[in-house]
Amino acid sequence: MNSRARGCAEDLEWRGLIHQVTDEVVRAHLDRGGMTVYAGFDPTASSLGVGNLLQLCTMRRLQQAGHRPLLVAGGGTGLVGDPGGKTEERSMLTMETLAENLVGIRGQLERFMDFEDIGTDSGALLLDNGDWLWPLSLLEFLRDVGKHATVNAMLAKDSVRSRLEGREQGISYTEFSYMLLQAYDYLHLFDEYRCRLQVGGSDQWGNIVMGVDLIRRVRGEQVFGLTTPLVVKSDGTKFGKSEAGNLWLDPARTSAYRLFQALLNTEDAVVGRYLRYFTWLDRSAINELDAATIERPGSREAQRALARQVVALVHGPAEAAAAERAAAALFGGDIVGLDEALLLDVLAEAPSTSLAHDMVTGSGLSLVDALALTGLSPSKSAARTAVAQGGAYVNGRRESAVDATLTTADLLHARYIVLRRGKRDHHLLRVSRSE
DSSP states (O other), rough: GGGGGGTTTHHHHHHOOOOHHHHTHHHHHHHHHEEEEEEEOOOOOSSSSSGOOOOOOOHHHHTTTTTTEEEEETTTTGGGOTTOOOOOOOOOOOOOOOOHHHHHHHHHOOOOOSSSSSSTTTTEEOOOTTTHTTTTTTHHEEEETTGOOOHHHHHTTTHHHHHHHHHTOOOOOHTHHHHHHHHHHHHHHHHHHHOOOOEEEGGHHHHHHHHHHHHHHHHOOOEEEEOOOOOOOOOBBBBEEEETEEESSSTHHHHHHHHHHHHHTTOHHHHHHHHHOOOOOOHHHHHHHHHHHHHOGGGOHHHHHHHHHHHHHHHOOHHHHHHHHHHHHTTTGGGGGOHHHHHHHHHSSSOOEOOOGGGGSOOOOHHHHOOOOOSSSSSSHHHHHHTTTTTTEETTOOOOTTTTTOOGGGGGGGTEEEETTTTTEEEEEEEOOOO
């Protein structure tokens, strides 16, 4: 037994990461170490989303327990599209788009695994199933794979049945064949790397079982499948979806700050679950955070720990620290100290108003007028009251003088002024540059 693997199954169980297994004996294999394990990632976009994070974290845990991870990018299956979880046909990717997407996700996959020493028992490999699917002829595929799969069994899979029940959508033969292609992936990886475990989300159960069955039929060998739960919010919607769209692992598409804020807004009902899924905090630390959520929900200690840990995992500790500082600055800290890019990122979802530069020259623009102009106050009289009561802020600084004005001295990076009323209502003034 590999000493690193001891307790692997029990830890995965405690973290809620084992949803289904094809055979209970797989738990013993997990605790022995040395298994080759694979998970697939289809390049449907140029970046993986936060929804992929559970599989990445699970594979990382398995590698740390002494198992060898194979990360398979779907350069072949990506052109077909998995019908699982979809109510209608996916848009077909072009070869050019697929190639671009593969480049994008490869770099992200490499950040989560140790690829340094591929000669060791647990050194990770990054593979592209296009390498073995593209050369495969149709007749060869039908003979060697199709003959072992009954249409009856394929029709019984949830991903297919749900589409057939929707008369208007249906399912094309292209998507219908996806599960056979995935089963062939498992067979190829078994033959080439002695892979004996496939890991995927619970929506992949039917595809995984088909691969397990194919290897049993054509090789007479027992292999295993393990699914993790689908990660959802308390209302049942997908984790990684926000009002503004998907949360991506690519910082160019979702900044470290935005990811930090999204995680900071995690509901109390699911934050403990997410801490187990996505962080390497130990049991005592997570149990303490669970207690804090119950006893001091307003402190949001668990959410802050989740945001700090996940952003550090995805973007690095420095970016996580910067995102946390930016969040603190926005709600009462030093906005003046933020660089321009981070300032704009922090205020990306705040409303803004453009002003001519001459409005802040000379005696400047009355703060009362600015609050009314931006809609932070419904009227000038309400604005005066807000200022007098200490509820108005300029660049994070409380301003209680009713006759205060905004001038060029208040400009951040020579063109911005941040107004705030109360605790959360922000507005960005964009001042044109002087001529």
